[in-house]
Amino acid sequence: MAEKAKTVEEYLARLDPSYRAELERIRALVKELVPGLEETVSYGMPTLKHRGRALVxxxxxxxxxxxxxxxxxxxxxxxxxxxxxxxEHAIQFTPETALATDLIEDLVRVHVREIEADRQ
Known part of the structure; x- marks a missing residue:
């Protein structure tokens, strides 16, 4: 079994180019929308954190x-x-059925609002 990625870069480097490109687009969009995010790998998945909590x-x-x-x-x-x-927690898609930029932005804004309101 392959060793799990320890960084977001390492995770993305292992992907098929079309999958990598789409996840890189999402990563860049979320980081632009919410400056100062922390990047980590949690539960084996690339994770962007806001105020110490997983945002996406x-x-x-x-x-x-x-x-x-x-x-x-x-x-x-x-x-x-x-x-x-x-x-309940995920949206599945492919590079051919990619999530629209405005939809990603709105999903992220909702979660930022909830984190900032300290919703548990």
Whole structure:
């Protein structure tokens, strides 16, 4: 079994180029939207933290990518996610069915608002 990535860069370097490009786009977008994020790997997934709490996770599987913006954000914006497979915490997509920039921004804004309100 391959050793788990210890950094976001290491995780991304191991991916198929099309998956890597899409996750790099999401990473850059979230970092631009919320300056000063901490990058780490948590639960084996690249994680961007805001105020010491996980803001988003993102990951690649064999057949899809996943974005984890929080169950609160998914619930609040559910009507905009009708074209995607979702779980309570994740949105699944492919490079061909990528999440729109404005949707990512809105999902992140919802979770930032909840973190800043100290919602548990």
């Amino acid at each position: 996770y993102f990951t690649a599987s064999k057949k899809h990518l996943s974005f984890y913006p929080s169950s609160w954000a998914i619930a609040e914006l559910r009507e905009r996610l009708s074209g995607y497979k979702t779980t």
